[in-house]
Amino acid sequence: MTDDKSRSSVPSNTSNGMSATSTNTNTTATTTTTNNTSKSNQKDLKPNYTLKFTLTGHLKAVSSLKFSPSGELLASGSADKTIKLWGAHDGKWEKTISGHKLGISDLAWSSDSRYLVSASDDKTLKIWDVAKAKCLKTLKGHTNYVFCCDFNPQSNLIVSGSFDESVKIWDVRSSKCLRTLPAHSDPVTAVHFSRDGTMIVSSSYDGLCRIWDTSSGMCLKTLIDDDNPPVSFVKFSPNGKYILAATLDNTLKLWDYSKGKSLKLYTGHKNEKYCLFANFSVTGSKWIVCGSEDNCVYLWNLQTKEIVQKLEGHSDVVMCCACHPKENIIASGALENDKTIKLWRSDI
Amino acid sequence: MSSTNFKHHPSGSFSQKSLSSSSLGDGQTLYCLCRSSDCSTFMIACDACNIWYHGICIGMSEKESSKIENFFCHQCRHKKPSLQIKYTKPQKEIEEKLSKWIRKRLRKEAELLNPSLKQIDTSVNDRKNREHSSSIDQFANDDSTSNQSDSSSSSAANVMSRQKQVLHGNTSNIVRSTGIQPVQYETLTSRDDQEQINKYPLNTTKRALITKNATTSGKRKRNMSSSGIPTIKREPRSELNDEEDTKKLSVRRRRRTTENSARQCYGPSCLFEARPESKYCSDKCGLELARNRLLQFLPMRLMQWQTIPSVADTLNKTAIDEIIIEIDQIKQRLSTLDERQRKLDEIIERGKQIKAIKDTDKYDTVNDEHDGMCFCILCNQEISQKAYIRHIDKCFIRFESQVSYGSNVKSNIEGLFCDNYDRTNNLYCKRLKVICPEHSREPKIAPDEACGCPLEKNLFEVSDELCTAPKRLCSKHFKWDRRRRAQIDLERLHELMRFEELIEKENRLRIALSERGSVAGLLLHKTIAH
Numbered sequence: 114m115t116d117d118k119s120r121s122s123v124p125s126n127t128s129n130g131m132s133a134t135s136t137n138t139n140t141t142a143t144t145t146t147t148n149n150t151s152k153s154n155q156k157d158l159k160p161n162y163t164l165k166f167t168l169t170g171h172l173k174a175v176s177s178l179k180f181s182p183s184g185e186l187l188a189s190g191s192a193d194k195t196i197k198l199w200g201a202h203d204g205k206w207e208k209t210i211s212g213h214k215l216g217i218s219d220l221a222w223s224s225d226s227r228y229l230v231s232a233s234d235d236k237t238l239k240i241w242d243v244a245k246a247k248c249l250k251t252l253k254g255h256t257n258y259v260f261c262c263d264f265n266p267q268s269n270l271i272v273s274g275s276f277d278e279s280v281k282i283w284d285v286r287s288s289k290c291l292r293t294l295p296a297h298s299d300p301v302t303a304v305h306f307s308r309d310g311t312m313i314v315s316s317s318y319d320g321l322c323r324i325w326d327t328s329s330g331m332c333l334k335t336l337i338d339d340d341n342p343p344v345s346f347v348k349f350s351p352n353g354k355y356i357l358a359a360t361l362d363n364t365l366k367l368w369d370y371s372k373g374k375s376l377k378l379y380t381g382h383k384n385e386k387y388c389l390f391a392n393f394s395v396t397g398s399k400w401i402v403c404g405s406e407d408n409c410v411y412l413w414n415l416q417t418k419e420i421v422q423k424l425e426g427h428s429d430v431v432m433c434c435a436c437h438p439k440e441n442i443i444a445s446g447a448l449e450n451d452k453t454i455k456l457w458r459s460d461i
Numbered sequence: 462m463s464s465t466n467f468k469h470h471p472s473g474s475f476s477q478k479s480l481s482s483s484s485l486g487d488g489q490t491l492y493c494l495c496r497s498s499d500c501s502t503f504m505i506a507c508d509a510c511n512i513w514y515h516g517i518c519i520g521m522s523e524k525e526s527s528k529i530e531n532f533f534c535h536q537c538r539h540k541k542p543s544l545q546i547k548y549t550k551p552q553k554e555i556e557e558k559l560s561k562w563i564r565k566r567l568r569k570e571a572e573l574l575n576p577s578l579k580q581i582d583t584s585v586n587d588r589k590n591r592e593h594s595s596s597i598d599q600f601a602n603d604d605s606t607s608n609q610s611d612s613s614s615s616s617a618a619n620v621m622s623r624q625k626q627v628l629h630g631n632t633s634n635i636v637r638s639t640g641i642q643p644v645q646y647e648t649l650t651s652r653d654d655q656e657q658i659n660k661y662p663l664n665t666t667k668r669a670l671i672t673k674n675a676t677t678s679g680k681r682k683r684n685m686s687s688s689g690i691p692t693i694k695r696e697p698r699s700e701l702n703d704e705e706d707t708k709k710l711s712v713r714r715r716r717r718t719t720e721n722s723a724r725q726c727y728g729p730s731c732l733f734e735a736r737p738e739s740k741y742c743s744d745k746c747g748l749e750l751a752r753n754r755l756l757q758f759l760p761m762r763l764m765q766w767q768t769i770p771s772v773a774d775t776l777n778k779t780a781i782d783e784i785i786i787e788i789d790q791i792k793q794r795l796s797t798l799d800e801r802q803r804k805l806d807e808i809i810e811r812g813k814q815i816k817a818i819k820d821t822d823k824y825d826t827v828n829d830e831h832d833g834m835c836f837c838i839l840c841n842q843e844i845s846q847k848a849y850i851r852h853i854d855k856c857f858i859r860f861e862s863q864v865s866y867g868s869n870v871k872s873n874i875e876g877l878f879c880d881n882y883d884r885t886n887n888l889y890c891k892r893l894k895v896i897c898p899e900h901s902r903e904p905k906i907a908p909d910e911a912c913g914c915p916l917e918k919n920l921f922e923v924s925d926e927l928c929t930a931p932k933r934l935c936s937k938h939f940k941w942d943r944r945r946r947a948q949i950d951l952e953r954l955h956e957l958m959r960f961e962e963l964i965e966k967e968n969r970l971r972i973a974l975s976e977r978g979s980v981a982g983l984l985l986h987k988t989i990a991h
Contacts, residue, residue: 163991170986185776197986202772206986207977244969 158398159421160412162443162457166204167426169453170197175446177219177390178435178454183226186243187435187444189454190231192216198243201437201444204456210241212248219261223268228285230271232259238273240285250288254281260388261303265310270327272313274301280315282327292330296323302388303346308353314370316347322358324370336368338375345388351395359384359391365403365413379403381420382411387430387448394436394443397461402443404431410445410457427451494518507534509541522566525724530732546734548725729753755980762983769990777974784967791960798953805949808927809942812913817931850939861898867891874957877950893954896947906932914938 173192180187180201187199194216198207215234222229228249229241238252238259257276264271270291271283280296283289297317304315312333313325320341324334336356346359355376356368363384367377382405391403399415410424410431424443429450436443441459491498492513503516503523508531516522519535526532528548538546726735728746741747833846839856867888872878879897881890890900912928912935928938976982 165991167989167991168986169989185773199988200771200773203769204988204990205766205769205771205773205977206982206988207773207973244973 158414158461160398160400160441160459160461162412162422162424162441162459164424164426164455165458166456167453168199168204168206168456170206171195171452171454173216174429174432174448174452175454176217176432178433178444178446179220179222180435180437180442180444181222181226181243182224182438184437184439186226187454187456188220188222188229189446190217190220191452192449194233196220196229196231196241199454201442201456208243208246210243210246210248212239212241213237218259221263221271223264224266225268228264228268230262230264232262232273232275234258236275238262238271238283240271240288250285252283252288252290254283254290254293255279257300260301263304263306263313265306265327266308267310270306270310272304272306272327274304274315274317276300278317280304280313280325282313282330294325294330294332296325297321299343302344303348305348307349308351312349314347314349314356316344316358318343318345320344320360322347322356322368324356334370334373336370336373338366345384346391348391348393351393357391357393357401359389359403361385365391365401367401367415377415377418379413379418381413382409383407387432389431390433390435392434392436394441396437396439397441397459402434402436404434404445406430408447410434410443424455424457426455427453505529505532507532507537509533509537522569524566524569528725546724548732548734758984759980762987763978765987765989766978766983769988771977774974774977777970781967781970781974784963784970788960788963788967791956791963795953795956798949798956802946802949805942805945808915809913812911812927812942815911815913815927815929817909817911818929819931847936850936854940858898865890865899877954877957893947893950895950896943908933912938912941914941 171191177190187201194213196210213233217233219232240250255275259275261274280294282292299318301317316322322336342360342362365379366375389404394400401413408427412422427447429448434445443457446454493515504513506513726742727740733742844852867890879890879894881900910932912932914928916926918924
């Protein structure tokens, strides 16, 4: 990964062996200059997430957490078959949406924050109107638990991955399955649309991450490393260039998929059993956020790969975590022993 | 003979020592439901009919009976619903106390039924080794529900249920020592099943247990297969910790169900017996208890709720304010539209006053330049350009009549919609009234009526002059008044639709605002601020 090259020729940071020259124009860092001026400080920057709210109310493990794109609501899906909506800033319960017959594994918001899609063990996906708390459509077609789902940025398509080893693309308006991709040879653990909606990345227990073209359904790339431990989670980076993949050998990898090479490796947490969610935190400084099976939430510096903070407080595996789209808020949800959602806030 | 064999008598029934029982003439008096003359165990007499009942047969212990003031047997209560078993003091709302009492009772029963216990024990042990489930109390649960109807069921049934409870009590003891999880037993809710079993108390107990267990095991296996977890590592997120779950549930169930087996109503300061399969003697008691509980929790939760200001509330309020502003704007626009209509009406009125001038020269020169033949786009006939506009109007009406455009609701806004009732489809025509092609009647134009359309000075300015050509012939301003009216109506329709949308949105926001701190939500969810 190309590191940011400092415009002011500060030679302080030689850790990656790159020397900064004053004439280098910085294409990637059109961000604030504070990021570039003191690179030595950037290494020492640490977030100070503190626990602000604990939300109770779910009757079983919390399996998925997502902030709405508008930043007002937090949706939580749980094994108790319900979706609960909470205020993102004050943590107050807003609404409960129920209708699924079995527990919910994953949730996704549409871009206008009006609709939610939920993937459940009852082999269906349901599209909900958030304001009315009503189920608009039920997408049937999978033959085993639906494990993951995502809306595309235009919010006219839904992609879902299931234990039946296939990935399905659905049209929202007609609730019909447009395409079934014979994606993997083991349960599909995560699916994600790229920023422009033209590509889908999917991961599975068979150890592969595959990138598909949305319109044609052709497999564009398969990412494979030396070893192939089951991949439990995958998602595109916000700028669409990289892929973050979590594997069940306690590692998180950042891949450059065009080159097919793994660039960064994040370790220190525990992930051997569950499909934990991982996120990019981009609202302040750049972190990688992921839950862990040792009841903590880990934050890594994206560049230096070191653990910058460990959020403790849960009493069970932290299954899901979400980052607020505009503010430095992290939400984390835990499993059966805990059943609570915790909201953390930071200054940077 | 009969009186001396009684061991204990509860104070209330002691007075009713007269033994009115069926006499067989040979000196043997028969008591109770079981119709035996056995007087060795604890007995209680009904204060109404004076029949003595064994404590075992009606499911009552000595200790329980000591709490009773007046006892009435089931038959008497059945005949006269007003009679209720009265207790000496009200139930306290301490759940642990109750469960302790239940456990003591169970231990007592165990002592009473000691000999029968050994046989049943072995069967239980076998079961344990085969299955793993952790709800002892489901068993107790179902037991106690069957207990509810015990006053009406046969004595044997009660013996049966007693035995089962004993079983349960013992298994829990054994389990604790060996560390194996106790077995789960199926519900015994139907009384018929119970009675069938009860005919042969001990042997069929085993068999009954076996069959019941088979069904539960079947159920459990089915559950496992449907969850279909391939390996330990690969667990779906929502199928988590099923067993631990049931363990917790079972603890909760135990508390709940042991309460069920209590006979005194759970209402605050209530002295009556609970209804069968219920904790309360009447709805009122239940509601009272619920009210007390709410008063315990609700104020605390409300305070917690109010300490954290709700962001969503403020957002909703600002949204509602915006909507109100927009609604005002719409109302203004509607009034301007009304103004326009009024002006139009004025012009039309003026036009009616004018006499038509048959100026054929003028008429001809206007149209001379454009007299060619063209084809109607709808019916493909060859039409002269002079007559084009009239022809297409007729064509349009013909085509539009083929399509109906309505709904089954009659609109309440006067004059906007056509609202012509179509009997065949039960629809009201929802086109604009002024230019509905199907239903609007062409008004008769008098031969000397002038067109009356305001003429244009330049391209955009409108003059005060009106067209004086006869209306019947003027094709430049063909149906101008209806068109103008329709324009105004269309704009009005748009505004009204937007108005409805906004009203609906406002309603939704208001409902969300009001429901935010709802009681159910407060009791079920908690947000702790740190």
